[in-house]
Amino acid sequence: xxxxxxxxxxxxxxxxxxxxxxxxxxxxxxxxxxxxxxxxxxxxxxxxxxxxxxxxxxxxxxxxxxxxxxxxxxxxxxxx
Amino acid sequence: xxxxxxxxxxxxxxxxxxxxxxxxxxxxxxxxxxxxxxxxxxxxxxxxxxxxxxxxxxxxxxxxxxxxxxxxxxxxxxxxxxxxxxxxxxxxxxxxxxxxxxxxxxxxxxxxxxxxxxxxxxxxxxxxxxxxxxxxxxxxxxxxxxxxxxxxxxxxxxxxxxxxxxxxxxxxxxxxxxxxxxxxxxxxxxxxxxxxxxxxxxx
Numbered sequence: 001x002x003x004x005x006x007x008x009x010x011x012x013x014x015x016x017x018x019x020x021x022x023x024x025x026x027x028x029x030x031x032x033x034x035x036x037x038x039x040x041x042x043x044x045x046x047x048x049x050x051x052x053x054x055x056x057x058x059x060x061x062x063x064x065x066x067x068x069x070x071x072x073x074x075x076x077x078x079x080x
Numbered sequence: 081x082x083x084x085x086x087x088x089x090x091x092x093x094x095x096x097x098x099x100x101x102x103x104x105x106x107x108x109x110x111x112x113x114x115x116x117x118x119x120x121x122x123x124x125x126x127x128x129x130x131x132x133x134x135x136x137x138x139x140x141x142x143x144x145x146x147x148x149x150x151x152x153x154x155x156x157x158x159x160x161x162x163x164x165x166x167x168x169x170x171x172x173x174x175x176x177x178x179x180x181x182x183x184x185x186x187x188x189x190x191x192x193x194x195x196x197x198x199x200x201x202x203x204x205x206x207x208x209x210x211x212x213x214x215x216x217x218x219x220x221x222x223x224x225x226x227x228x229x230x231x232x233x234x235x236x237x238x239x240x241x242x243x244x245x246x247x248x249x250x251x252x253x254x255x256x257x258x259x260x261x262x263x264x265x266x267x268x269x270x271x272x273x274x275x276x277x278x279x280x281x282x283x
Contacts, residue, residue: 004269007269007273008265008268008269011268011269011272011273012250012268014272015240015243015244015268015272016173016176016177016180016247017243017249017250041165042276042280043272043273043276044165044169045165045166045169045276046272046275046276046279047169047244047272047275048166048168048169048172048173049168049221049225049275049279050131050225050229050240050244050245050275051127051128051130051131051172051175051176052127052130052221052222052224052225052226053222053225053226053229054127054130054131054133054134054245055126055127055129055130055131055221055222056126056129056130056133057126057129058125058126058129058143058146059139059143062125062129062143062146062147063118063121063122063125065143065147066121066125066146066147066150066151067114067117067118067121069147069150069151070114070117070150070151070154071114073151073154073155
């Protein structure tokens with residue numbers, strides 16, 4: 001059972017509003033595989049999806065700009 | 081839905097497939113695959129650009145931030161770990177953090193108080209009423225998220241909007257809305273939990 005305080009911390013982390021101490025506390029309380037860890041992850045995904053509520057098509061030149069800029073960069077280092 | 085299938089199961093399968101494809105693309109980007117990078121751009125750019133504009137209120141700066149975020153994805157793709165979250169949520173975090181940093185820098189420069197920051201975004205409400213053409217152009221996901229947000233009580237929408245797009249803390253939101261801190265905390269918590277449940281049924 002997850003209490004309200006833990007839920008609140010998971011919400012704050014999802015919205016990028018949790019300070020370092022709070023984050024460390026949440027990490028300790030939510031070990032991998034725990035119910036709270038799953039909740040924190042689900043809330044982070046839900047918060048990220050909020051970006052779709054603001055979605056608008058970017059100008060076509062931005063695509064060219066981004067792809068050209070990546071072309072000028074060194075290719076990513078391969079996985080080790 | 082097939083008989084006996086739990087409600088939302090189909091939506092969850094669609095969301096898992098979407099995240100799997102994104103992760104696969106990012107893995108190809110980590111190998112230097114430029115086609116995969118272009119495809120990832122096409123999948124992510126509309127929500128990332130929209131979020132950046134919403135936070136920054138400046139198209140030129142929003143374009144800079146989106147470019148920076150994609151270059152970070154390009155350079156650091158090999159560090160991506162799907163077990164820690166989706167590729168999309170990583171990309172949103174990059175754009176949001178950079179955008180909010182720029183807004184805070186602007187505020188410091190002009191010595192504005194947080195209260196005068198996101199004046200009246202009203203953006204989600206505006207997006208929810210967007211015309212059919214715009215919604216059609218953006219695809220199922222934008223429509224589904226807007227529908228899910230529209231199901232939230234207005235005060236929860238507003239609190240989430242100020243936190244996510246305004247980058248305001250709970251205390252700043254409480255001051256801005258002239259509401260007790262506990263009320264704001266409850267709105268954010270209930271709103272986000274409800275949004276998660278609603279999205280699980282829709283995406």
